[in-house]
Amino acid sequence: MQGGTVLVILLAVLVGGGLFYLNYIAAKRRRELFAGFAAQQGWAYLPSDNTLAGQWSGTPFQAGDNRQVRNVLSGAFNGHQMVAFDYSYQTHSTDSHGRRTTTTHKFGVVVVQLPGALPHLEVTHEGIFGGAVANAFGFRDIQFESEQFNRAFRVKADDERFGHAVVTPRMMELLLARGEIGWRIEGNSLVGWDKGAHHPTEIMSRLALLQQIVEQVPPYVWRDYAGVDPRLRQPPLGPGYP
CATH class of the missing domain: 1.20.5 (Single alpha-helices involved in coiled-coils or other helix-helix interfaces)
Structure with missing residues (x-):
């Protein structure tokens, strides 16, 4: 024995x-x-930089513990300053027998610096149940004229008028064609993320998508909400852009 x-x-x-x-x-x-x-x-490369875990809020940040940032890329992409990295955090659960389980959640994150700071706006996929169930529980999002878009995406904004100003028919067309990641405007950052580890080819594709999103924002939005002309050179790098 x-x-x-x-x-x-x-x-x-x-x-x-x-x-x-x-x-x-x-x-x-x-x-x-x-x-x-x-x-x-x-671009510059760093094997790790956990300080980036505290630079932005919302998904996938500020959840769980043991938050780690790995394989950090930073530099210029088609005139936009960017940073991309592997992000992970852990959550813990205990079953009825007292057995503890730790789950590691992994994401690929890409961030593009915006010409100026804009109000908060987040666009994500509706998920398996769609918007009807979520709305029934009080998680309401902005509704648009396109029912196809409403069924596919959730749009949340502190200022609903700003949300409608950014998510134009052309923006909806772009996202319906290739809106494969969630994204959020947070100050002077456009944050994009998806679950799982990303590959260099995916990073390039996602950066191209974020660039298209920036270019789809109407000029008057930059003037009225950020007080900038997006055609001018971007301001110096802010926090989160090493």
């Missing part, structure tokens, strides 16, 4: 050590992938 117990312990140690090694190799290869990609694009 004792021999069997020792064998089980040895097997557990071997399996645990093997998993640790595989995770180490995978993380090392990912660092090398992103470092090489950053060099190709002329």
